Amino acid sequence: MSFNKFFFLPISMIDYPNKISSVIFNSLCNFKCPYCYNVDLGKECNLDVDEIIKKVLEKKKVIDGVVFIGGEPLINFEDLLFMMKEIKKMGLNVKLDTNGSFPFHLDYLIDKQLVDYVAVDIKTSFKKYDFLVDDSDAEFTLKETARILRKNRIDYEWRTTVISCLFEKEDVLEIFEFLKAGEKYFLQSFSDNGRLLDREKLFSRCPEPYLPKKEIEKYVWLFKEKGIKIDLRRYK
Ligand code: SF4
Numbered sequence: 001m002s003f004n005k006f007f008f009l010p011i012s013m014i015d016y017p018n019k020i021s022s023v024i025f026n027s028l029c030n031f032k033c034p035y036c037y038n039v040d041l042g043k044e045c046n047l048d049v050d051e052i053i054k055k056v057l058e059k060k061k062v063i064d065g066v067v068f069i070g071g072e073p074l075i076n077f078e079d080l081l082f083m084m085k086e087i088k089k090m091g092l093n094v095k096l097d098t099n100g101s102f103p104f105h106l107d108y109l110i111d112k113q114l115v116d117y118v119a120v121d122i123k124t125s126f127k128k129y130d131f132l133v134d135d136s137d138a139e140f141t142l143k144e145t146a147r148i149l150r151k152n153r154i155d156y157e158w159r160t161t162v163i164s165c166l167f168e169k170e171d172v173l174e175i176f177e178f179l180k181a182g183e184k185y186f187l188q189s190f191s192d193n194g195r196l197l198d199r200e201k202l203f204s205r206c207p208e209p210y211l212p213k214k215e216i217e218k219y220v221w222l223f224k225e226k227g228i229k230i231d232l233r234r235y236k
Helices: 049-059 073-089 103-111 126-131 138-149 169-178 199-205 213-225
Strands: 006-012 021-026 065-069 093-098 117-121 155-162 184-189 229-233
Touching: 006 049, 021 049, 021 073, 049 073, 065 073, 073 093, 073 103, 093 103, 103 138, 117 138, 126 138, 169 213, 184 213, 213 229
Parallel strands: 021 065, 065 093, 093 117, 117 155, 155 184, 184 229
Antiparallel strands: 006 021
């Protein structure tokens, strides 16, 4: 029996590209990104897996799919597996958002055809992951995740929430080298909702974490030249 708890958002128009979805949140994460704004999510997570499945069933007729979002969904692998199996039985699409640190769980889900679309974070260059997670093996896990996704069994995207000190020229160039032509890559705007995970840590290293659109745009052409399908999200 699972004691993990989840939060259910019945309808979202923005979390699954071109689809209406329900969203399932869990609050646990192996990372501690200081700019994370899911801080309050733990208090909202009060549903067990059976209650979640019941809620998806209630929405089944009006949604195209379900999105699993974090925290890090793959951290609760047993629960995730159970829910994905039930949701696929309903004939719905499944999207998974992950920080890329559980490639072998991801491979298993793709093999079992339990997931249809994956969004993976590239937070920064590998050497700066130590700002976000203790004992980072991000380089290994992200490269494994890429190898698994590039087997062409599934649709996927890469994405970066842009934080100024984690998206400096050297970081951008490393990400540029990592990505392949034809891949989708989204640059997402950082927004400060006033309830960040570790405001002091973030602002002590990045006094101005928000990077304006014009600063981002100077890199966009570079990615486009390589054939990467780059776009901006949540930038005004
Ligand atoms: S931003 Fe994502 S990966 Fe980072 S701590 Fe928050 S949920 Fe975890």
